[in-house]
Amino acid sequence: MKKYTLALCCAALAACSSGGGDSRLIQLPSGGPVAEVVNGTAVPQSLLEAIARARNLHLDKPEQREQALKLTTDLVLMVQAAQREHFDADPQLRADAEAARLKTIADGAVAAYETRTPISDDMLKAQYDSEVAQAGKFEYDFSQLLFADESDAMQAEQELLSGKTFAQVFDASRDKAKQAKAFSHVRAGQLPADLVKTLDELKDGETTKVPVKTDFGWHVVHRDSVSPFTAPPFEQVKEKVRRAMLVQAGQQRLEKLREQAKVEYPAGAPAPAKKG
Secondary structure, rough: OOOHHHHHHHHHHOOOOOOOOOOOOOOOOOOOEEEEEOOEEEEHHHHHHHHHHHHOOOOOOOOHHHHHHHHHHHHHHHHHHHHHHHOOOHHHHHHHHHHHHHHHHHHHHHHHHOEEEEEEEEHHHHHHHHHHHHOOOEEEEEEEEEEHHHHHHHHHHHHHHHHHHHHHHHHHHHHOOOEEEEEEEHHHHHHHHHHHHHHHHOOOOOOOOEEEEOOOEEEEEEEEEEEEEOOHHHHHHHHHHHHHHHHHHHHHHHHHHHHHHOOOOOOOHHHHHHHO
């Protein structure tokens, strides 16, 4: 059985506390069904269900219900011990518990937002068609040396022109390069447009004669092969597309919240750098 740290125990049972003066060990509304009573502490059925969900346990299955009950009992016992020894007053532990509470609420808000974000099959198909078009009709196998400095890239190209093989230049230049890597089954939508244009112009086994400039730096590229790309059927990737669209919608919503928020920092405290 997975062991819980004391901080996580307190986070699990006292995470609902936000400094409002509630001293109860389990800070949930009373009066509902009780799953068990541990040393006089009534454990709500809702807490047992939450712990079971967190561990993917099904309470309608006797063995799994027993496991969930044991986990719940252990958590309550640990927090009772923490309170007796005043461990729960430790500032760092309380901060960890508050961080857990905030994350739980934020994750719940994200899940609720996703259920309220309608994505029709037509929207999914349109997104799928757009991604297929962006992916292109081919997959590329190639190797590249990516340099931050144009002069280093030009030196590598000169060595190739002098008769050295790409493999020789690749090995000799890897320490200078930002990246020295072989790629396989890469689609056009995953690459800068200028790099795709170069790969299309090269033949299998050919290497660039001049570096290719992109936002990433200067590329010296050797094309190994190009093969046709066939996208998986829509129905096969439909849910993956839905998941990606939900994530994107959530990111856009968070970005809007950031734009609308007024965030201030103490004098002298460094603020996060703004993305341009």
